[in-house]
Amino acid sequence: xxxxxxxxxxxxxxxxxxxxxxxxxxxxxxxxxxxxxxxxxxxxxxxxxxxxxxxxxxxxxxxxxxxxxxxxxxxxxxxxxxxxxxxxxxxxxxxxxxxxxxxxxxxxxxxxxxxxxxxxxxxxxxxxxxxxxxxxxxxxxxxxxxxxxxxxxxxxxxxxxxxxxxxxxxxxxxxxxxxxxxxxxxxxxxxxxxxxxxxxxxxxxxxxxxxxxxxxxxxxxxxxxxxxxxxxxxxxxxxxxxxxxxxxxxxxxxx
Amino acid sequence: xxxxxxxxxxxxxxxxxxxxxxxxxxxxxxxxxxxxxxxxxxxxxxxxxxxxxxxxxxxxxxxxxxxxxxxxxxxxxxxxxxxxxxxxxxxxxxxxxxxxxxxxxxxxxxxxxxxxxxxxxxxxxxxxxxxxxxxxxxxxxxxxxxxxxxxxxxxxxxxxxxxxxxxxxxxxxxxxxxxxxxxxxxxxxxxxxxxxxxxxxxxxxxxxxxxxxxxxxxxxxxxxxxxxxxxxxxxxxxxxxxxxxxxxxxxxxxxxxxxxxxxxxxxx
Ligand SMILES: Nc1ncnc2c1ncn2[C@@H]1O[C@H](COP(=O)(O)OP(=O)(O)OP(=O)(O)O)[C@@H](O)[C@H]1O
Ligand SMILES: [Mg+2]
Numbered sequence: 074x075x076x077x078x079x080x081x082x083x084x085x086x087x088x089x090x091x092x093x094x095x096x097x098x099x100x101x102x103x104x105x106x107x108x109x110x111x112x113x114x115x116x117x118x119x120x121x122x123x124x125x126x127x128x129x130x131x132x133x134x135x136x137x138x139x140x141x142x143x144x145x146x147x148x149x150x151x152x153x154x155x156x157x158x159x160x161x162x163x164x165x166x167x168x169x170x171x172x173x174x175x176x177x178x179x180x181x182x183x184x185x186x187x188x189x190x191x192x193x194x195x196x197x198x199x200x201x202x203x204x205x206x207x208x209x210x211x212x213x214x215x216x217x218x219x220x221x222x223x224x225x226x227x228x229x230x231x232x233x234x235x236x237x238x239x240x241x242x243x244x245x246x247x248x249x250x251x252x253x254x255x256x257x258x259x260x261x262x263x264x265x266x267x268x269x270x271x272x273x274x275x276x277x278x279x280x281x282x283x284x285x286x287x288x289x290x291x292x293x294x295x296x297x298x299x300x301x302x303x304x305x306x307x308x309x310x311x312x313x314x315x316x317x318x319x320x321x322x323x324x325x326x327x328x
Numbered sequence: 329x330x331x332x333x334x335x336x337x338x339x340x341x342x343x344x345x346x347x348x349x350x351x352x353x354x355x356x357x358x359x360x361x362x363x364x365x366x367x368x369x370x371x372x373x374x375x376x377x378x379x380x381x382x383x384x385x386x387x388x389x390x391x392x393x394x395x396x397x398x399x400x401x402x403x404x405x406x407x408x409x410x411x412x413x414x415x416x417x418x419x420x421x422x423x424x425x426x427x428x429x430x431x432x433x434x435x436x437x438x439x440x441x442x443x444x445x446x447x448x449x450x451x452x453x454x455x456x457x458x459x460x461x462x463x464x465x466x467x468x469x470x471x472x473x474x475x476x477x478x479x480x481x482x483x484x485x486x487x488x489x490x491x492x493x494x495x496x497x498x499x500x501x502x503x504x505x506x507x508x509x510x511x512x513x514x515x516x517x518x519x520x521x522x523x524x525x526x527x528x529x530x531x532x533x534x535x536x537x538x539x540x541x542x543x544x545x546x547x548x549x550x551x552x553x554x555x556x557x558x559x560x561x562x563x564x565x566x567x568x569x570x571x572x573x574x575x576x577x578x579x580x581x582x583x584x585x586x587x588x589x590x591x592x593x594x595x596x
């Protein structure tokens with residue numbers, strides 16, 4: 074790490090620190106009633122208590138499960154569909170307009186449909202999360218497959234590579250930067266929708282924890298849940314970024 | 329021996345002397361005739377150079393020979409069989425080496441692509457890759473990505489990948505067009521030594537008339553709109569060629585004059 078990077082890291086920690094300090098100050102001065110706003114000290118205590126004596130760990134695992142299953146399903150389906158559409162000019166011409174119509178549709182609009190069809194079940198949650206998370210992945214994959222250098226396909230033809238080898242060794246690696254960027258975007262979508270589904274369907278998870286804490290005016294528990302959600306988003310996103318950096322090491326090799 | 333048998337034999341002998349043949353090959357693309365009635369025979373082991381003004385159809389002719397295009401009428405044959413698709417024994421060296429290499433694979437990985445396609449067992453690949461990198465003057469660069477290499481090194485790498493196909497024929501489209509003069513001369517000599525020893529047939533497209541005469545056994549000049557043969561020169565310069573001696577040879581200067589006059593007459 075060079076000096077500039079260290080300075081940036083120090084600066085970002087300072088900003089976060091002063092944010093927490095300001096929060097503590099506001100709580101201590103009782104600018105907002107403690108019923109609604111606990112200080113970071115109380116939120117932290119609630120977090121520790123939730124893990125040691127409560128079932129916060131179980132809720133966290135519940136949310137992680139919803140998120141992971143939905144995200145993985147979206148990734149598999151999104152990459153497969155995106156590859157199918159993106160690698161064929163004809164498919165792109167036929168399907169692209171429908172995608173443009175479906176894409177801006179807010180996912181919240183299909184939640185009632187999903188509930189009507191699947192009930193307040195895990196299946197409904199999986200469907201909604203996957204449906205919302207598939208778009209960034211699929212669109213990025215379509216773009217990635219459409220943008221493969223045509224010269225590389227000619228190289229593949231002159232080597233008489235099989236269709237499977239062309240997809241696995243040329244098209245997929247070429248589209249991988251786009252695909253991974255799409256997967257990182259949809260991670261956030263999956264987390265948001267996991268919480269929404271847990272709140273709506275009362276499924277085991279942080280969404281339900283937050284909702285119940287709010288209803289009972291346990292603001293410290295509520296904040297503990299919110300902090301945990303933020304941390305989940307942050308950590309999972311960093312994990313995907315690390316995988317991304319590893320897989321795309323060739324992109325930074327020259328720079 | 330019957331007359332028929334003797335005729336067959338004569339035909340077989342003639343066929344043997346031709347590896348690639350364009351027989352009245354015509355290609356139309358987007359309503360435009362790009363190559364018209366092209367008749368051209370390439371002999372096995374020959375180094376044939378194709379020159380011509382920009383846009384006269386040199387690349388298109390090469391792509392016909394490669395099987396990347398099919399003629400609209402007439403035929404293109406390789407070893408007596410119609411060319412319908414690219415084949416592994418015919419390797420293509422593209423001008424834009426930057427686009428023809430896989431940026432996510434190292435030098436070794438790029439060469440490995442050709443070996444994988446030829447189903448060379450994994451444990452044999454390492455040694456083959458080593459040998460090929462040494463052959464094209466890139467020993468010790470196995471772990472580098474293409475973006476970490478200079479233009480000349482990238483083109484060497486593409487040539488190494490083509491050699492990994494163990495081709496009987498190399499089709500090269502202005503392979504050194506984007507390189508500086510010194511690098512280009514070095515690579516010219518390397519290509520000559522790589523192909524002359526193994527009797528590899530080469531069809532070499534270039535803008536550079538000196539390069540064509542220096543390398544070739546024969547030089548074809550194409551006329552534009554539509555592409556057809558305008559001049560054909562046999563190059564009887566002694567081999568091995570030498571960057572200084574060959575280029576000062578009176579015959580070299582005579583051929584150079586003839587080719588320049590032809591090209592000038594086609595450009596106005
Ligand atoms: N796919 C295509 N569709 C329509 N016209 C084409 C196509 N490819 C090439 N042409 C045209 O055919 C002609 C010959 O092209 P070609 O690329 O073979 O020329 P070239 O001799 O290789 O030129 P250069 O020296 O610039 O590389 C040009 O006029 C070009 O515009
Ligand atoms: Mg060309």
